[in-house]
Amino acid sequence: MARLTVTEAAKSLGISRVTMYKHISLGRVSFQLDNNNNKTLDPSEVARLSEIISVKSSKAFANKSEHSFTVNDNNSLQAQVNSLLALLAAKDAVIETKDAVIEAKDAIIEEQKMRLLSIPDMRERPAPANLPATPTPVKSARPLTLRERLLNAAGELLK
Numbered sequence: 001m002a003r004l005t006v007t008e009a010a011k012s013l014g015i016s017r018v019t020m021y022k023h024i025s026l027g028r029v030s031f032q033l034d035n036n037n038n039k040t041l042d043p044s045e046v047a048r049l050s051e052i053i054s055v056k057s058s059k060a061f062a063n064k065s066e067h068s069f070t071v072n073d074n075n076s077l078q079a080q081v082n083s084l085l086a087l088l089a090a091k092d093a094v095i096e097t098k099d100a101v102i103e104a105k106d107a108i109i110e111e112q113k114m115r116l117l118s119i120p121d122m123r124e125r126p127a128p129a130n131l132p133a134t135p136t137p138v139k140s141a142r143p144l145t146l147r148e149r150l151l152n153a154a155g156e157l158l159k
Contacts (some may be wrong), residue, residue, distance in 0.1 A: 002093075003032070003040035012086040013050055014079035025134055047090035050083025 004012070009029075010020035023029050024039065029049045031039040144152070 001032070003042060004046055006031075006039050006041065009041045009046045009049075011088075012082055012089070013045060013053060014075070014082035015053070027053060043086070043090035043093050047087040050086050054080050054083050112126075 006020050006024070007017055009015045013020070020029075029041060029045045033039050034040050085143055091104075
């Protein structure tokens, strides 16, 4: 998500850079320094600040009478419009990010499905013909006991 410079954020909110720096110094909005040590703002922070400014503007507008519109009212309305536009842009950026995450997860799921489908089912495969019918006994490394030798000899005689 692209970060905004202080000037870009101030323009999107319809306020001056000086006012934007005041909001930063009062801690109303957080920032990060970029590679050139310039302050940059996250669009969601700008959107949050626009809500604060919007609430203040709404309260100020409500305190004025209905018939006393001035240039400041137009500026206030323009600031509200700009703050709402910044909020919409921030929300669009969040939605785009979430959509990208969903698409990546869907791709992983499809890849795993294909991998599972490519594994042969071992239950349906016939046994290879070259295997002996009965397994051959494994010769142990220890010497046979007397009992085992007698049983083997008896088995040989019965064959």
